[in-house]
Amino acid sequence: xxxxxxxxxxxxxxxxxxxxxxxxxxxxxxxxxxxxxxxxxxxxxxxxxxxxxxxxxxxxxxxxxxxxxxxxxxxxxxxxxxxxxxxxxxxxxxxxxxxxxxxxxxxxxxxxxxxxxxxxxxxxxxxxxxxxxxxxxxxxxxxxxxxxxxxxxxxxxxxxxxxxxxxxxxxxxxxxxxxxxxxxxxxxxxxxxxxxxxxxxxxxxxxxxxxxxxxxxxxxxxxxxxxxxxxxxxxxxxxxxxxxxxxxxxxxxxxxxxxxxxxxxxxxxxxxxxxxxxxxxxxxxxxxxxxxxxxxxxxxxxxxxxxxxxxxxxxxxxxxxxxxxxxxxxxxxxxxxxxxxxxxxxxxxxxxxxxxxxxxxxxxxxxxxxxxxxxxxxxxxxxxxxxxxxxxxxxxxxxxxxxxxxxxxxxxxxxxxxxxxxxxxxxxxxxxxxxxxxxxxxxxxxxxxxxxxxxxxxxxxx
Numbered sequence: 001x002x003x004x005x006x007x008x009x010x011x012x013x014x015x016x017x018x019x020x021x022x023x024x025x026x027x028x029x030x031x032x033x034x035x036x037x038x039x040x041x042x043x044x045x046x047x048x049x050x051x052x053x054x055x056x057x058x059x060x061x062x063x064x065x066x067x068x069x070x071x072x073x074x075x076x077x078x079x080x081x082x083x084x085x086x087x088x089x090x091x092x093x094x095x096x097x098x099x100x101x102x103x104x105x106x107x108x109x110x111x112x113x114x115x116x117x118x119x120x121x122x123x124x125x126x127x128x129x130x131x132x133x134x135x136x137x138x139x140x141x142x143x144x145x146x147x148x149x150x151x152x153x154x155x156x157x158x159x160x161x162x163x164x165x166x167x168x169x170x171x172x173x174x175x176x177x178x179x180x181x182x183x184x185x186x187x188x189x190x191x192x193x194x195x196x197x198x199x200x201x202x203x204x205x206x207x208x209x210x211x212x213x214x215x216x217x218x219x220x221x222x223x224x225x226x227x228x229x230x231x232x233x234x235x236x237x238x239x240x241x242x243x244x245x246x247x248x249x250x251x252x253x254x255x256x257x258x259x260x261x262x263x264x265x266x267x268x269x270x271x272x273x274x275x276x277x278x279x280x281x282x283x284x285x286x287x288x289x290x291x292x293x294x295x296x297x298x299x300x301x302x303x304x305x306x307x308x309x310x311x312x313x314x315x316x317x318x319x320x321x322x323x324x325x326x327x328x329x330x331x332x333x334x335x336x337x338x339x340x341x342x343x344x345x346x347x348x349x350x351x352x353x354x355x356x357x358x359x360x361x362x363x364x365x366x367x368x369x370x371x372x373x374x375x376x377x378x379x380x381x382x383x384x385x386x387x388x389x390x391x392x393x394x395x396x397x398x399x400x401x402x403x404x405x406x407x408x409x410x411x412x413x414x415x416x417x418x419x420x421x422x423x424x425x426x427x428x429x430x431x432x433x434x435x436x437x438x439x440x441x442x443x444x445x446x447x448x449x450x451x452x453x454x455x456x457x458x459x460x461x462x
Contacts (some may be wrong), residue, residue, distance in 0.1 A: 001185065001225075001265070001268065001269060001272070001280060002272075003272065003276070003305075004382060005236045005280070005375055006031060006112055006181075006272055006275075006276060007138075007195070009093065009097070009175075009178050009276075009279055010093075010182055011095035012092070012093040012096040013088075013089030013090065013092050013123065013175070013178075013179065013191055014089065014092075014233075015092065015122075017097060018122050019096045019100075019118060019121055021081050021099070021103060021118065024198060024453040025103040026103075026111060027104030028103055028104065029102060029105060029109065029114050030109050030111050031105060031110050031205060031290060032105040032106060032107060032109070033108050033109060033110050033159055034113060034183070034286050035108065035288050035290040036159070036160065036161060037078055037159070038286050038295055039288070039295055039297065040160065043259075043283045045297055047064075047160075047286060047297055047331055048227075048285065048286050049069075049074075049160075049161065049164045049286075050062070050067055050160045050161070050298055050382065051064050054074060054164070054388035055138065055383050055384065055386045055387070056383055056384030056385065058386070058420060059235075063137050064160070065162035068157050069159070069160075069429075070155075070202055071152075071156070071157040071160070071162060071163040071164065072152065072163070073387075074145075074163050074164060075145055075149065075152055075163050075165070075167075076435050077125070078142050078145035078167060079142075079146055080130060080142060081129070081130030081131075081133035081142045081143055081145075081146050081315070082130050082133065083130045083131040083132035083133075084130070084131055085128045085129060085130060086129045086131055086143070086172070086176065087179065089131050089179060090125055090129075090175045090176050090179050091126045091147055091172075091175075092121060092126055093175035093178065093179075093327075094140075094144070094147060094171040094174070094175035094176075095117060095120055095121035095126075095128075095147060095148075095171070095196060096119065096121045097169040097171040097175055098166060099114065099117055099118050100280075101169060101171065101281075101282050101283060102117070102127065102165070102166075104176045104234065104282050105304070105355075106284065106287045106288055106289065107133055107161060107165040107282070107284045107287075107288065108159065108160075108161045108165060108288045109159060109161055109162055109163055110157075110158035110159035110167045111155045111165065111286050112158050112208055113151065113155075113157065113158050113159065113162040113166075113228070116155060116167065117148065117150045117151060119316075120148070120150060121224055123317035126147075127146055127150050127177070128226055129143050129146045129172065129209060130142075130143065130146060130396055131143075131358075131394075132394075133394075134172065134173065134393075134394035134399070135382060135383075135387060135391075135392065135394065135395075136173060136304070136308070136309060136390060136391040136392055136393030136394050136395075136396075137171075137303075137304055137305075137382075137383075137387040137390040137391060138162050138168060138175075138285075138303055138304075138383075138387060139167070139168050139169045139170045139171075139173075139303030139305065140167065140168050140169055140170060140172035140303075141168070142168060143172040143394070144169060144171065144172055145167050146164075146169040147172065147318045148166045148167065149376065150407040152196045156343075157384075158213065165284055168283070168284050168285050168303050169283045169284060170278050170279075170283040170303050170308060170393075171279075171283070171305055171306045172394075173278070173305045173394055173397060174275060174279035174305075174308060175279075175327060176394075176397045177275045177278075177308050177312060177393075177397060177400070178275060178279065178310055179228075179420075180312065180315055180397060180400050180401055180404060181268070181272060181275060181311070181400075183314045183330055183404050184268065184318055184319060184400075185199070185217035185268060185403070187319070187322070187407055187408065187411050188261070188265075188318065188322065189229070190411055190415065190444055190447060191261065191322045191325075191326065191411065191414075192226065192229045192230050192233055192261060193233045193380070193415075193447060193451055194326060194411070194414045194415055194418045195230055195233075195254070195257050195261070195448070196230055196233035196234045196236070196237055196400075197233075197237065197419060197421065197422040198254060198255060198329045198418050198421070198422075198424050199230075199234065200234070200237045200238070200251070200308070200425065200426070201333060201339065201342065201418065201421035201422045201424070201425045202250060202333070202338070202339050202342075202421075203340050203425065204254060204255065206231070206234060208227075208241045208254075208255050208256070208257070208258055208370055209226075209230045209231055209234070209258050210231075211227070211231070212225075213294040214228070214318070215228075215445050217262070218408075220261035221262060221266070222263055222264070222265030222266040222269070223258050223259060223262030223263075224262070225265050226258050226261035226262040226264075227258045227262070228435050229275045230257075230258065230261075233451065235319055235424065236451055236454055237454070238426050247275060251328065251332060251333075251338070253325050253328035253329050253441070254329060254330070254332070257293050257325060257329075260268075260321055260322065260325050261322070262403065263321075264318040264321060264322060265266050266358060267314040267315075267318050268314070268315070268318060268319060268340065269312060270311075270422065271310075271311035271312075271314040271315050271318075272311075273422030274308065274309045274310050274311040274314075275307070275308060277307050278279035278305055278307045278308045279339055281302060283302045283303040284303065285300055285301060285303060286299045286300070286301060287299075287300060287302075288297060295354065304391060305391050306391045306393070307391035308393045308396075308397070309375040309376070309391040309392055309393035309396050310375075310376075312375060312396035312397045312399070313374045313375055313376070313396055313401045315400055316371065316372060316374075316396070316399060316400045316403055317372075319368065319400070319407045319412060320369070320372050320402065320403070322360075322407070322411075323364070323365055323368055323407050323410040323411070324365060326357075326410055326411065326413075326414035327361045327362060327414075328359070328412065329414065329418070330354075330357070330361055330413065330414055330417050331358060332370045333346060333354075333417055333421045333457055334354065334355065334358050335344065339421065342421055342424055342425065343424065344422055345358075345452065346417065346420050346424065346432055346443050348420075348424065351430050351433060351434065351435040351436060352416050352436025352437070354416070354420065354436070355438065357413050357417055357429060357439070358414065358417070360387040360409075360413060361410050361413045361414070364406050364409055364410045364413075365410065367406050368406055368407065368410075371399050371402055371403045371406075372403075373399070374396070375391060375392040375393060375395060375399075376391075376392075378392040379391070380390055380393055408444075409457075411444065412442060412443060413443060415443050415444060415446070415447040416434065416439065419434060419447065420434045437448070
C-alpha cells in the first residue's frame with residue numbers, strides 16, 4: 001500500500017536523510033526570482049502581497065519598494081500560534097517539502113533565502129511550531145511563520161516574496177498528514193493480526209476470508225487485499241481441529257470484518273493519493289510563469305488544503321471503524337456463550353481476568369466518537385470574510401492525531417485480549433506479559449514478537 005513517493009516523504013522527516021539540490025533546481029529558482037523582479041521593474045501589473053496588503057486587506061495599496069518592511073511585518077503578526085508543539089519529524093519534513101515546492105520555480109523566492117530554508121531543514125535543532133493557528137484555507141500561515149522564523153532572525157528578506165512565498169503553503173499540513181497516515185496504517189495492519197487470533201480463539205471457519213469468497217469482489221477491491229493479509233496471519237496460527245467448528249455464522253464483527261477492513265484499505269489508499277496531491281504540488285499565491293520570454297502572474301488558491309482535509313477525515317473514519325469492530329470482538333471473547341466456552345472474562349488462575357480491559361475499550365471508543373466530526377462540517381467564514389469557506393484541514397489533523405493516541409490504546413487492549421484468548425484455546429501457557437499485572441507494560445511489539453516467533457506445528461490443541 002505504501003508508494004515509493006510516500007516512503008520518500010516519510011524519510012524527509014528524518015535528520016539523517018539530508019536534502020540536497022542540484023544545479024537544475026537552483027536554476028529554476030534563480031529564473032523565477034529574476035522573472036519576478038523583471039515584472040516589478042516593468043510596473044505593468046499589480047501583484048498581491050507586493051502592491052497590496054494581505055488577505056482581507058488586499059484593497060490596501062502598498063508601495064512596492066517597501067516590500068522588505070512589509071515582509072517582516074507579515075512574519076511578526078503571524079507568529080502567534082498556540083498549543084502543543086508539533087513533532088520534530090513533522091516540522092523537518094514540512095521545511096523540506098517547502099524546499100521541494102519552491103524549486104519547481106513558480107514562487108519568485110530569492111535563491112539565498114531558499115538556501116537558508118534548506119540549511120534550516122537539515123539542522124539538528126528546529127524551531128518549536130504550535131499546533132493551533134491554521135484554518136487550512138490560506139495554507140499554513142501561522143504554523144509556517146513559526147517554522148521559518150529562525151531564517152529571518154538575523155537575515156533580511158532578499159526578495160519581495162521571501163516570507164509570503166514560504167508561509168502561503170500547505171507544507172505543515174501535508175507533513176502532519178503523512179505522519180498520521182503512517183501511524184494509522186501501522187494500526188490497520190495490527191488489526192488484521194488481532195482478527196486472525198480472534199477467529200482461531202472462537203473456533204470459527206475461515207470462510208469469510210477464503211480466496212474463493214474474496215474473488216467474488218472486484219480485482220482491486222480492498223476486501224481481496226484485507227482477506228489475503230488475514231489468511232497470511234491465520235496460516236501462522238494453529239487451527240483447533242479437535243473441536244467441531246460450531247460457529248457456522250459468527251457475529252458481524254468477525255464475519256463481516258473483511259468488509260470493514262477492506263473498505264478501510266480503500267479509504268487509506270485514497271487518503272494516500274489525496275495527501276500526495278497536496279504534498280507534491282506547488283502551494284502558493286500568486287504564481288510566477290515565465291514561458292517563451294513572456295512573464296505573467298496568476299492569482300489562485302493552490303494552498304487551500306481540501307485534499308488533506310478529506311484525507312484526515314477518511315483516516316479518522318478508519319480509526320473509528322476498526323476500534324468499534326475490535327471493541328465488539330473483545331465483548332465476544334469475554335462471554336463464554338459467544339466464545340465457544342472460553343473462560344468468563346478470560347480468567348486464568350494467577351493471571352487475573354480482562355473484564356476491566358473491556359470496560360476501558362468502551363470508554364476509549366466513547367472518546368473516539370467525540371472526535372469523529374468531519375472537517376467539512378466545521379467550515380465557517382473567517383479573516384474579514386476573505387476566507388469565506390475554509391477546509392479546516394489542520395483541525396481535522398489535530399483531531400486525527402488525538403484519535404490515534406486513543407486508538408493505540410484500543411488496539412493494544414484488543415491485542416492483549418486476543419493473544420490471551422488464542423493461547424487459552426490452544427492450551428498454551430500464558431507468558432508473563434499477558435498477566436493482568438503486566439498490562440501497563442504490554443505494547444504492540446508483543447503482538448509482532450508473537451507472530452515472528454510462533455510455530456504452529458509445536459502447539460498441541462485440546
